[in-house]
Structure formats: structure tokens, C-alpha cells
Amino acid sequence: MGYALTKQQLNEYLKALGRQYLLVGPIREKAKGTFSDTDKIVYGVFEAFEDLVLEEKAFYSPKEFLMPIRETLFHFLDGQIVEPKIDTKPILIFARPCDLNGIRRLDTIFLKNGDIKDSYYERRRNLVKYVMIECTEGFDTCFCVSMGSGTYKDYEAAIRFDGNQTLLDVVDSTLVTEGLSQVIRKDFVPEYIKENKVKVVIPPIDKVNNSIFEHPIWKEYTRRCIACGRCNTSCITCSCFTMQDVEMSDDGLLGERRRVWASCHIKGYTDMAGGHGFRKQNGERMRFKTMHKINDYHKRFGENMCVGCGRCDDVCPEYISFSKCINKLSEIIKEESHE
Amino acid sequence: MGYALTKQQLNEYLKALGRQYLLVGPIREKAKGTFSDTDKIVYGVFEAFEDLVLEEKAFYSPKEFLMPIRETLFHFLDGQIVEPKIDTKPILIFARPCDLNGIRRLDTIFLKNGDIKDSYYERRRNLVKYVMIECTEGFDTCFCVSMGSGTYKDYEAAIRFDGNQTLLDVVDSTLVTEGLSQVIRKDFVPEYIKENKVKVVIPPIDKVNNSIFEHPIWKEYTRRCIACGRCNTSCITCSCFTMQDVEMSDDGLLGERRRVWASCHIKGYTDMAGGHGFRKQNGERMRFKTMHKINDYHKRFGENMCVGCGRCDDVCPEYISFSKCINKLSEIIKEESHE
Amino acid sequence: MNNPYMPRPYTLISTQKETEIDTTFVFEAKDRFIGGQFMQLSIPGVGEAPISISDFDEDSLTMTIRKVGRVTDRLFAMKPGETLHMRGPYGNGFKQEWFRDHDMVVIAGGTGLAPVKNTIDAFVSNPESIKSLQMIVGFKSPKDVLFKQTLNQWQEKVPMIITVDQGDDTWPNEVGLIPSHIKNLDLTNVANKTVIVVGPPMMMKFTTLELLRLGFAEENIWVSFERKMSCGIGKCGHCKIDETYVCLEGPVFNYTKAKTLLD
Amino acid sequence: MNNPYMPRPYTLISTQKETEIDTTFVFEAKDRFIGGQFMQLSIPGVGEAPISISDFDEDSLTMTIRKVGRVTDRLFAMKPGETLHMRGPYGNGFKQEWFRDHDMVVIAGGTGLAPVKNTIDAFVSNPESIKSLQMIVGFKSPKDVLFKQTLNQWQEKVPMIITVDQGDDTWPNEVGLIPSHIKNLDLTNVANKTVIVVGPPMMMKFTTLELLRLGFAEENIWVSFERKMSCGIGKCGHCKIDETYVCLEGPVFNYTKAKTLLD
């Protein structure tokens, strides 16, 4: 069902939705940027349209509403093991197609990899619905079109912010508030981006073999990459985590177990008890991530993990471009196939 | 008797003179300037024409050949008081009219002020003869014309360095060397400077009275003058000195008494045993010097002490101009006379 | 919530010190296990650690554990009768049917003997299930030797090379790295022999290279991987190698697969 | 070389301590002096110092000297019979003929009494040479009083105010600065009285001001200047004031001249 809302109507609508849902979208955290006197755009809870930041890409993705950076799995109390409760208010995430496609990758890992579902993810996932923010232009580093993730159809609603008018397509009837009955109905079919400035060519899966592991390109990244992990933390599809157990009382009776985001770039990712680890070189880590995003996951699940949101490019302090890396790899594989 | 000498003849003549006389003229001391990588032009012993520096004014005057900066008056040895001997080789000073007129002022002070002649000055004075270097252009700070000291007639010889030719007028027959008989005779009457860039007006002696002592002009010099004494040490006419007694052996039996240049600008000039002194303000010292140079001495001896060589202007680290000071004073006295 | 991360309590029945740093723990357990699978040992407030199952029967679960971190430190302080938590079993394990009627060679290095112990025991107890069995077991030094009694029992029944990298005066067996002993096995019909290789990464690497050199067939070599694991159920990502999750598809791999798993 | 700087030896005959820091030295001397002239005391290797002549006769020279520097330090260490050097006398001195038949007032402060002592003695010894004599002599404090015996002798013969800036219980005479006592002099026919004023610069300044205020004539006032002197013969420049050399034209000046000598 399509609507055309004025700014005022939009805010009234959001207010009404807010009673039902926690509204999450890209917002500005004033002066909370990494560098002094800079802001940080993040996904956070908002109330009104004016809170939303649409002209800049958020530094972090909305994934933390599905998999918090730190999530407590258990509380321990003198032998008892208790699952913590979470806020059960439904969440409405306003996000672009790339991120929504990214969340679908998270679903895959947490719910479809192996026989066992991740119950913590699932219970949050079940609380979330999506309002797709129409995105036809993208940003400088986006390459969603190449990744086939510029479109998304499974939204509960779609929205176009267009000057003074906002167009809304509501699929999920629970999102049709009473107020909407006062709003002009107007059919709205969201458009999708047709071309990014950045284009990548994914090497064909059947052409990729282990010989690429030995290629000097990874050495280059050993030189350049500082293994800070920003590409992982900002990535909408990175889903790795590590367990942390904490004893909160001296007698050890009170404690908790949590999981926190892990990063395949950051030291310790593969270290086992006893100290042995793998992929000590930063270039090996770059390779691992790259292959995961455009090859391994694809082999397992039939689509690429990477959705081309380009955040890894935006946040790399060493200005390493993942899209450039993919294209380089493609070139290498193309050349090797020809040989 | 006039001569025209080639460069070679000149140097041969100088060589011949050098056997008889210590030749003294303006020479360059390489890298011995106050500031690093600068030279200092001073009056010193020279041998050849090339040693002479004519394009720059010497920092110090030639007076130190008549009154050394330090001159030992007596050596003491266990009760004996001994006058030191000096080198009795005659000295031939090559200098411009201003300096030669300045030396005449020294003669006046040392030989004619009071009934008693200064024997130390006299014995050196008697060794010295003068070759007047013709000076028709002067330097930027010269004001000899205003002081009437741009001309000098009592020279033993006069010399004009004129490109490849040197013209010589010899008055003193002892300066006619054998070699000169080989040289072309040419009448030479030295010319004198007619106008300086800097002109001063000396306030008429009868118009100067004690009221000038109170004038704020001296306060200005208290602010500006740092009492370093360079104007005195560089002055051709400053003749003040102070006694220094030194015991050279621990038992006090060996010692000397010397006199060293004194400066009416430098602290201690008027301090008596017990500590009382006069003219504590630097402006008062400036006034004292100024009046001495253009008024007091004139009252005593009928001509101004200052010969307008301008060295005090050249050497003042605070860029105080004595010629400007004279002119300011003239203006003040002129105005006061009119009132 | 059907929570796969929820650990269950297990009671410690007995412990057996194997070496200075290795101890065998026996827990009461009624679950069904496969040798080579692993459990997530889980001490509330301390952490979890993936531990290979070294033996089991209907009522018990045995794990030989090295003291190498926070979790095992706590474990080593426990006394029989106390309870700890675990979840699992995870992984594929050594499925007995893979080896039925094979000429078996088991090569185990150090703690690598633990995950394969149950399998060897099965071979030894049921010699009819396989064609033949010979073994190489290696340790760093005599004081690192695990399962001494068991080894003695096996040795009575099976051709077996027991070696240490560095011996001492009392050491009655072989000395030298495991790969150097492979050629001393009975290598008749080598192309049809099946090998299980378990041990530290370097040992596995050089052992398989030697095996291939001596004519073993890739598809007849089985290895077990050890990796960092946080979840054991294919979510946390740590154990992933290429498109393979060790916790799901491993830890036991046929060499034809294992050789493609490059870190 | 006729060397005017050459000092001559003089033998110390006797010393007389006047105060803690002033001592009167008597030297053997046949030269001719005028009271108010000065000698350049000259200690080889130590220095020279201009010292006023306080008294003299055909055979001796007396100087009352304050211990204030290197040269006087040495002098004070000397004993009668020892020799030191001097050159001089220099300066004009108080010429007796200037004062013949005058109504004389002598005002002396502190060590200023020394240069004028010989002149006062002449007045006192030859009262006929002048019309009248009265005196003010001032010191800082009782312990600074010079020539105590002489003062007593003079006091018997001449109207005399002896004052100290600051008295004590034992002080029998006046208290207060010299200028404050001038008005207590016999000031009849003041315009024709002649005054000799000798003392420290400030004392001379305020004394002359007071004298003028009370009606003394400028041309009847005589002062003696003290200045730094290195040569004593008009070369070294130190004592020059305007066009005047104190060593040559002074140190004694009529006030009509002295008032123009501004430092």
C-alpha cells in the first residue's frame, strides 16, 4: 500500500510507529567521531525524520541490532546458568538494500550453517522488521550493483525521502498505523540503483584454486594492512565472535559468559590454547577475508557474502580498498586461467 | 714633489718605505668581524698596496698607534719604577684628512691641555708621520665637511690611488726613496671632499647654555643608548684613559701600571673610591660626550673636537646617529634662542 | 529457547595423571559419542575449551587433557565427585565404517593420541573389523608418554613403534621423529593401506608427505585438525578453513579434502 | 723622558687614627703645597688615588684619609718609616689671598674638613689676615668626628658650631644637618661674608642653597669638588665637567663658576 507523506505526516507516522517499534536508522553522533570535532554516523534509535542522516554513509552497519557487539549468553549464579532476557519491543530498522541483503547473510550463518540454529540471533532476528530506504545513487565507495545486492524485495516497508514528500510502500499491515488513513495514497514502487561509481568483477568460483594463496598480491597487503579489524567491525556481513567468560565476584559464584565480535584481521583470531595459531601475516588475513567474502561463502551458500556496501573502504586507515582488491584478484585469476 | 706611480712602482716604493718605517693603514682582518663570517677593517701594519682597504671605512680609527688601548706606564720591580721602552722605528700612517685632523685633537689634549705634556703620547707622536690618503667622496655616514675637517695640509705626503696609477705628493724629504728617482714626476695637489651626504649644523657656542641639560632629548638617549662605549672606542678623538695597576707576583714586588682607554659612556667612568659617581643615566653620558665633542672642547681650544668621521654612527649597535643628535641639538637651541 | 550454547553438568568420576601436564579425566556420561569428536568443556565464568574425546562407554566419557590455559587450569583443580559443564559432542569423529576391512596404520604424535585412542581401542578390541593394524606413536621425550599402561597392552597385541624425539638412558623404545620411522612399517601393498594421522600441525604435515612418498594413497589417509573454536556449531567462524568449518565437517578429514584446506 | 706620571717616594712619619675608618698620615716632605691641593697617592702595582692635602709645613705633608679602596687599604697597613709614592701636588687649592680681610665662614662636612683644615689653621693662627671667622663643622655621628683635638683648640678661639646628623647621650654639641645650622651663624652684613663650603656633594648642594637663601652672595662662596681622577694633569678626562678640568682649574671653585659645572 503506497502513501505520500508530508514532512509533518512523516514525523507523525514515525511517532506512531515508535510506540510500537524501536525505530533504528542512520543517525549522527555529534563530536563522537574518531577524530576531534568530527561526528560519527551510526545506526541508532531515532524519533523523527530530522534525526536521520541520509547524505552520509554510516561508519558502522546496522548489524549490531541483530548481533550486539557484546552479547551476554549466560549469567552464572552459584551453579545456576541463566539466559538473560532481552527487550522484546519489536525493532524497525531503516536501512538500504545492501544492508538488508547483508542481514540476510547473517541469517544464513546463524540460522543455516550447520544443523543448529543460533538461538540468540534468532530471538533478536524475530523482533526485527525492515523499512527499506530507497537508494538509487549510492556513495563513492559502494559497489552493490556488482554484488547484486542493490535490490531487496523482502522488506516490510520501503521509503523514499524526496524533498518535502516522503513516499512509502507498506507491505506489513502492522506498519499501517491509524494515522496513515489520513495520508494521501499514492502507489510507490521503490527504484534501485543501476550503476555504482565503483564496479567489481568477481572471479568465477570455478576458476579460483589454491594457487592464488601463493600470489605476491597478499604480500603487498602484509606490507599495507595493519590488522586493525575496522573492515570487519564495519562490515554488515562479518559475523564472527568469540566467547568471554567473566567471574564477577571474588568467590567465582557470580559470572557471565558473553560473546563479542571477533575479527579475522585481528591478532589472536586463530590462536588456540597452548599458543599455536595460523595466518600470522596480515596479508594472509586479507586473503582469508577476501576469499570468505567472494568465494568460500559462495561455495557454501550459492551467493557472495560481500554485499558491496563499501564500508571497509571507508574505514580503512591505510586506505586499502576491498573493491580494488577484488578486481586485482579477478585480473590475476583471469591471467592465470589464460596461461 | 709629485710622482705618478704604476702599481708595481707603488709596491716597490712601499717596500722601500717599509724598511725605514712601519707602514700603517686600513687593512682587512679576515673573519675577525664581530659577527661570524664577517671581516673587520682596522688600522694595521701593511706591506703592499693590495693590503689596503679603501672601499670600506675602518671600524676603529688609527689612534691606537699613538695611544695604544693598553699602554704600560711603569714596570715595578722591588721598589724600582721603570719606564718601558718602545719600538723606536718610525711609523708612517696612511689616513684620510678626518683622521689626521682627529690626531691633531689628540695632540691638543695630550700636549696642550694644562701645563704638563703627556710624555708617553709625545714619544709616540714624535715617531709618526702621515701620508694623507686623498678622500673626495667619503662614506655614507661621514660629515667631515660640516666639521671643517675634510682638508689637511700638514701631511708629510699625500697619495691618490687612481685605478692603475697612484699619484704621490711628497713633502717630507725622508720619504723620497731612491726608487722614486725612477718614477715619472707629476705634479699632484690632492683634492678634498666638497660635500658629504650627511651635513650637520653645529649649534653656535654662545647660544649653548645649561638649559640644554634639562632637555628631554637626553631622556630619549637614556632609553636608546646601552652605554656600550663603541662610539668612544671607535672615535679618532676620544682620548680618555684610566689607570690599572697590577701586581704580577704574589709577593707584590713585580708589577706594572698601565693606562687603558676609558669611555665616558661606560659604567664607572666617574665613580670615585667610596662609590659615588655622576651621570648614572645613559642620556647624561650622551649629553656629556656630545657637548665635549662640539662645545666644551671648542670653548677651550677654539675648534670642535669632533672631526665628523662618522664611526660612532657606523658602530652603534642601537643605530644611534651622532650627526642626527648634533642636528637635533642645533634645532633645539635655535628654537630656544628664538623664544 | 532451544539454546545450543547451554552447557550441561557432568560429574567427574576419576582422574589419572599421565604426565607432568597431561591428565586423563573420566566423567559420568550417558550420551552417545564417536571417537575423534570433541566436547566444549565449559566452566562458568572461566570459559570454554574444545577437548577431544579420548574414550567413552555407555556410562562414561574420558578426555585426556593438557593444562594449557584458564579453563584447563580450573579443571585440573577439580576432584572426583565435583561437577563441571560441557556441551557437545561436536564434529564427525572417526567413523568405524570408514575403516572396516582395511589394512590400518595409526600414527599419533603426542596429545594427538587422545582423539584416536578410542578408535585404536576399537581396532584392538575388535581385530576382526579390520584386516590389520600397525601403529607409530611418538612423543617428545620419555616423560611426555601418555597412556603408558594402554600402550603396553596394545604393544602386546599389535606391531607398534613407540618413539620419542629425544630419548634417555632408561628409554627402552625407539628414538627419532615419527616420519623417520614410517619406512620401518610393514609397507607391503602400501597403496591399499589406510592411515590415520593425528598430531601437531608440523608432525601431520611431514608425516603425510612421507606417507605419500612411500606410496600411500591420498584417499587412504585420514587426519584430524585442531583449530580454535568458540561455538562448535558453525557460527563463530574461528575454525573455518576456506569454505569448510572444521567443527561441522571435521575435525576428521580425508586427506583428499584436508590437502585443500590451506590456512 | 720628562715623565709627569713618575711618582716620587715619601716616607711615612706618623699616623693618627681619627675614626674607625679615617686616619691622618704625616709624611716627610719638602715640597711646597697650598691647602686644598691634592696628591696622587701611588702604590706600585696597587694603584693611584687623589688625596687632599689636609696640612703641611716645610718638612711634612699631612693627609687625612678614609679607607675606601685598594690603595687606601694598602696605605692603612703601612707603618711609620715605610715609604710610599706620590706625585703632585695638583690643583689650585685655597689661595690665602682670596680671603684676606674677609668676614670668613667655613662650613665643612665630614671628610670635607680635611682639604680645608690647613686653611682654617692659617685663619686661626693668623687671625689678623681676615676680618672674622666662624665655622660650622658637621659629621654623621659622634664616632665620625675628625680632628677632635684640633676642633677643641679651634673652638676655644673661634665661634664654631659642631654638629652631628645623629647624636648620642654623650654628645655635648649640636645635632642636625649642617644647612639647618647656618641660620644660627652671625649673619650680620651677610652679603659681604665669604664662605668656604667643603663636603659631600649633597651637603654642598643644600648648604649653598641655604646660604644663597640667607643672603650670601654667589661670588663670596667657595667650594671644593671631588671627582674621579686618573692623571691629575688634564689628560685622562675623568674629572672634566663641561669645558672645565677639575684637576687643572679646581678642585676649588668660586660658586659663580661652580654653579655652571653641571654633571
Add this chain to the structure above:
Amino acid sequence: MSIDRKIVTKNAYRITKIRNKTALRVRVPGGHLEAKYFQIIQEVAEKFGDGTVHLTTRQGFECPGIDFDRIPEINKMIRPLIESLGLDVDYGDGGYPAAGTRNISACIGNRVCPYANDDTTRIANSLEKAVYPHDFHFKIAVTGCPNDCIKAHMQDFGIICLTEPQYESKRCITCEACVDNCKKKVTGALSVKDYNIERDIEKCIGCGECILKCPAGAWTRSEEKYYRMVIMGRTGKKNPRLAMPFIKWATEEEITQIIKNTYGFVERYIDTSLPKEHIGYIVDRMGYQVFKMKVCRKGGLYHARNFFTGRSTGCAH
């Protein structure tokens, strides 16, 4: 040649080694200026000077080889530059006041540098407004972070911009990048406890490196900006020394007040018999305690927290 040396040098021209030649000195507070004024400097150097320019360590231009009598012309020419730099303190075409208090210098600050915790040029300019014109020999510099590129530790007043890192444990992934970095490059103020990062506030120097290193946004900047002031550092012939800590976690208002108070202190205690007694020597002479009491009492700073104990003991905090 007659010039009033003191007036000339106070008016941004210096005495040079070469007799009768001066050099124009243009101080650039905070070191940042619009490029268009480069033209003026170039023109001065080429038309009146020897065609060269020296970039001074206090961030000024120096054009040597200038005749003294061209000063009025040059003053007219540099007027737009002087005005744009905010240096024009009622001098009109008479140049601008210099010497005395030296150019307030600053590193490039957070206009450009990722490490800087504040806009150092802005602070330099605002301090300039607070203290100029002043004859006292003061050196002030502002540096954007404790790395101290401007060498604040060699100034009378070195101002080091700080942020107080805010830790949000729920965003922390315990990667320890902050801890490792702090140990390696800073003061080791961070440690891990129970997978959380603990910040030793005594050791923390407020550099903000932890914020820069954090991949997950667990560390962010404090809303307030803070400043550490180090004092009485100096080069010089007599006894060069590193500046000593004076106040930490101060506000901009506080540091400005301290500097202003110090001018009052100098006014009262300077030894005018010396040519230009440097503040450092005055403090040495009067004693640190006296100085501290005097500059902190005014403006109510005396009881402020965060003062360092200073060089002598027993100092009230």
C-alpha cells in the same frame, strides 16, 4: 643611518648581521594562513629584500636584506596580511607590534592532523587576542596532542590539547589495540581486566590514541575539551630545561586566565634593571610557590583541582 632600534624591533623588524639592513618578520599566530598572502611575502622579499625568505621555527616569515628606510612602504604593503592574521592592534599603517611576547605558535592541529585533539590555530588566535600587544618576554605554544610536535615543552607556557577518553564496554571487542598502543607509544595507562579495558587516570595523558586505535567505537571523545599546561620550559644559553607540568585537565578558560594572571605577576616582579627579564627567570627568582599562588589566586584558580605538585613539595592542591 639612524633608527630607533627599540621601536624598529618592536615593530617586527630586526637588527641583522648586515649593517643598515633589516629583516621583516611576520608572525603567523597558530601558523596557519591563507595562501593568497604568499604573494605579499614574495613581493616584499623580491622588491625590498634579498629575494629569500626564512621560515622561522616559531612559524613566521622572515625577509632579510631590507633597507630600514623602506619600512613604511613595506608596512603599507603587508597591511592586508597583518589584518587577516588579526595582528593589527591600532597600528594602522605602522606595521604591527612584535617582539616581547613571541608568536603564539601551534602545530597544524585538528584542522588537518588526525591526532590533534583541538583546533590549535584557533586557540593560538584566541590567546593572541588575550595577551597582545605585550612587551614581556613570553613564549607560548599550543600543540594538538601530547606528541608535542610544536615543542610545547620548550615554552614558558606549553598548552597540550587533551581529550578524556570515554569507554563504553558494551562496544569493546577486547582486541587490545588500545592497550598495546598505549603501552608501546604512550604511558601504558590501559590494561585489560576481565576483558574490559581499565584506564589508569593518573597515567592517562589524554592523548586520545585509544580512540584512534579502537575499531569498534568503544572509545570516544569527551564532550569537554581539556588542556594540560606545562610551564617554564626554555632553550637558551643559561640553563635550558624541559617545561614542568602545571595543570592538567584544565579548561580553555582556565589556561587563558593563568596566562593573563602571569602577565600581572611579571608586571609586579620583573627586574627592570635587566634588558628584558624572561618570565622563567622571574619565576626562578621568586620561587615556584609564589608564582603559583599569584597566578592561581586571581580568577579563583588557586583551589582548582588537577594542579601538579610542582618542583617543591608541600604545595596545596
Add this chain to the structure above:
Amino acid sequence: MSIDRKIVTKNAYRITKIRNKTALRVRVPGGHLEAKYFQIIQEVAEKFGDGTVHLTTRQGFECPGIDFDRIPEINKMIRPLIESLGLDVDYGDGGYPAAGTRNISACIGNRVCPYANDDTTRIANSLEKAVYPHDFHFKIAVTGCPNDCIKAHMQDFGIICLTEPQYESKRCITCEACVDNCKKKVTGALSVKDYNIERDIEKCIGCGECILKCPAGAWTRSEEKYYRMVIMGRTGKKNPRLAMPFIKWATEEEITQIIKNTYGFVERYIDTSLPKEHIGYIVDRMGYQVFKMKVCRKGGLYHARNFFTGRSTGCAH
């Protein structure tokens, strides 16, 4: 946006606070340049940057707000400037090597300053030739006199130009200007004895102030020029410290050799696991004695006179 950060920053461009914007940094060895090149800086700033320029404390220009992809154009444009500064080390149009060893800075030196004992810019340029291009993190500065306007005491190698004052008693008038000044402004190395000036050579720091103050030319400059080198000073977060004296009365050749030897020392002992270990920390780690032995042995300096004892005792002179 993809750039090779390490290559870019090594090539005089920096990472700035603003994503995708860089800043050109042009170091000016010794701080002195021809004014005509100001045009180039201005043009870069206005055409490619944000129209502003920062004057750095190490005497460089920094033009912020530049897009990374304009680097090649800018490199072409600045080529004449780079060449004139002698920075062109086989880079052609590729810019010039920067970072690593920092710009060798210098006070204005004796081209202008009356106090300077040498042409500091010349020395900076000659050291530049001796050490560039080099990746090691070194800071070197040359100051014309011990007044140390360049803050040599905060460098790894601070070079202080000296002269050894020559006293000619027969020209001395005992005005004591030198003595008073040395006591007031310097180290009190001069005293009067029997109307002559005595120079305590232990106290004398070779500043030459006595020469400047002498009205009679009794003090003159030594024919040889000398240098004092202070080492291992630094700012920074970890532990800022004043440089320590290392060698005094050294020749230019000697100081150059010591610096060159130090590069060898670093090459051998640097901890490459750290991002860019700073020479000061390497010396701290290896110990002063090892450092001294290594840098002085080569080139025969080990037994040179005039070494300071250094921070530990028992050091061979």
C-alpha cells in the same frame, strides 16, 4: 579511494583528518628558500588544496585539503621548488622522499642573525645531502648559537654552532661588558683577574656573546668553527626529555660522521616489529655506552677529545 598509504606518506603527502583528503608537505632544509617559489606553494594551495597553508614547526609548508588523485599533477608542479631545495633524489616527477628522517631544520643562522656562529642553512643542506633519503625516524636540527632558537635540545641530534672566543688582552679596556653579560645571560664563564678577562673553558659554551659585547675588539672569533652536539632529546607522549650533551668543540666533519654512523647503528639494532622505532628508544634499549662506542669507533672518533661523560659513569673519553 585506494591509495598506498605508506608510499603516499613517504612521498611528502600525509593522511589527514578528512577522509580522502591529503596535504602536501614541502620540507625546506634549513628553512631558507627563494621567495619566487612562494608562487608555487600558493598555486598548489589554491588550485588543489583548501587555499590555506600551514607553516610547520620543522620549517615546511603544508597545504591541506588535497585530493589524493591530484598528487601526480602537484608533483609535476612543485618540481622546480623541489629541485631548488636540493631534495630531488632520483624521484623525477614522483615528488620527493619525505617522512622517515625529518626535515633538517635550522634557525635563520648567520645569514641574518648577529648571534649566529655559522650559516645554519648551509649546514642543514650539507647534512641533508649526507643522510637523505632515509626511512629511519631521526630528527636533526642546527642552531646558530647556544640560545637554541631552533630547539635543538628537543631533537635526536641537535647541533649548536660555536666559536671559541679569542682574547687579546692588549685590546681589552676592562669594561667588563663581556663578564657582566656572560654572568647575566650565559654561564658566567668569564671573570676579571688583574684587569684581564679569564675564560673558564669548562663553563664556556662558545656562544660568542663576549665577542658581540666587546667594544674594543679584544674578543674575536676562532678561525675554526666548532659545534656542540646534544643527542636524544625528544618530545612525544612517552617521556619527553631534553637532549643530553654528547660532544663539544667538534668539527663539522665529526658531527656529520657521528650522524652517518648512527644510521648504521640503527640499521643494525632497530626493532622492526615496531612500526617505526625512533632512534631515541633504540639508544635507550641498547644503552648509551653501546651507542657511543658504535657511532664513535667508525671514523676514528672514539678517542676524540671533548666527549661528555654521558648518562652513565665510567665512559672512556
